Amino acid sequence: MPEGHVIHRLAAELNSDFTGQDLTVTSPQGRFAAEAALLDGHRIAHAEAVGKHLFVDFDIDHPEHIVYIHLGLIGSLRFEPSEDVWGQIRLRIDNGATAANLRGPQWCRLVTDAERDAVVAKAGEDPIRADADPEQLRPRIARSRRSIGSLLMDQKLYAGVGNIYRAETLFRLGISPFRPGNQLTDAEFDSIWADLVGLMAIGVERGRIDTVRDEHTPEAMGRAPRKDDHGGEVYVYRRAGQPCYLCGTPITEQVMEGRNLFWCPTCQAD
Template sequence: MPEGHVIHRLARDLNKNFGGADLEATSPQGRFAAEAALINGHRITVAEAFGKHLFVEFDSDNPEHILYIHLGLIGTFHFEPAEETRGQIRLHLSDGDIAANLRGPQWCRLITDAERTVAIGKLGADPIRDDADPEPIRIKVQRSGRSIGSLLMDQKLFAGVGNIYRAETLFRLGISPFAIGKDITTAQFQAIWADLVVLMKDGVVAGRIDTVRHEHTPEAMGRQPRKDDHGGEVYTYRRTGQECFLCDTPIKEQVMEGRNLFWCPSCQS
């Protein structure tokens, strides 16, 4: 599932690429045809991300013209040539030159402003958003009997954080993913939040997740760059059995609440 930086980057690119343009909106697949017809010919006024949720407003007087997208596990929303029709395209937005083609989302809906408020209200604090307030999240974490590895994946707490950022932030701070929330100190929580802010905002700019510090880059260590579908240089994510860059201990993996967890048993003891 795409993590929050991907959705923020999409919002940024929708605003940048389609700002001020009257858009053609269609549903080549047909499943969103009626809704696409309602926004066809309109302009995007603002696209905005909250965690892994994308909201796109159009210059329409109809209060039900807010496009709400969640990509889920397999969804994609790519910019392509306007004439591209490959695959099952749920929504095609085009200015005549380029198109944003949505395929396989968990959902794609038109909603009202009130419904958007409800949806956002169910989410926690998003480290990428400058208006995020982590303090209520800190209180909930420090009252919890769940592990910090579990809490970081809870979208009602940390909106937009996924498996990669969860694993990498905890490693970078030397915190065990099995530490119980109520045992996390305020200083540790603040460090987790600050690290997520930096890493996730960098991900928006770079379009990939890089978490290794300068001294652990392939160039600095004289090692081969990472080869993985997710791209980016990381410490633990999908490096099971490989040596930790800091202590040479093999990286471990186990399932935690249905998701694969990666950590160094020595650096994060």
């Protein structure tokens, strides 16, 4: 499932290349055809991301004027040449040169302002957004008996944070993923938030997740670059059984919250 930085990049590209233009909106697959017909010929006023939720606000005089997209596990929104039409496209937004093609989303709905606001109200604090307030999280984490590895995956707490950022941030800070939230110090809570803000901003900028510090890059360590579908240089994610870059201990893997968790049992001893 794409993490929050991906959704923010999509919103930025829609704002950069599709606002202020009369657009052709269709649903080649047919499952969004009625809604697409309402939007066809209109303009995007603004697109924004909140965690893993993408909202595309059209300038039509209709109660339902916001396209609400959640990519889920297999969905994708790709920017492709207008003449490039392939696959099961749920929603296609074409500016005449480039088309934003949505395939396989968990959902794609046309919603009202009130419905959008209700979704946002249930979302947690998004480390990428300037209006995020970690102080809203602090008391909730401080009284929770759930592990921090579980809490970081809760989209009602940390919006946009996914499996990779969970594993990487905890490793970088030397915090066990099994530590209960109510055993974190204020300093550790602050460090987790600050690290997420920094790492996820890099993800938006680069379009991939890079978490290793300068001294642990392939060039600095004389090791081969990581080869993985997700790209980017990481410490523990999908490195089960491989030696930790810091201490040499094999990275461990275990399912937590339905997702594979990776950590170093030495650097992150509980």
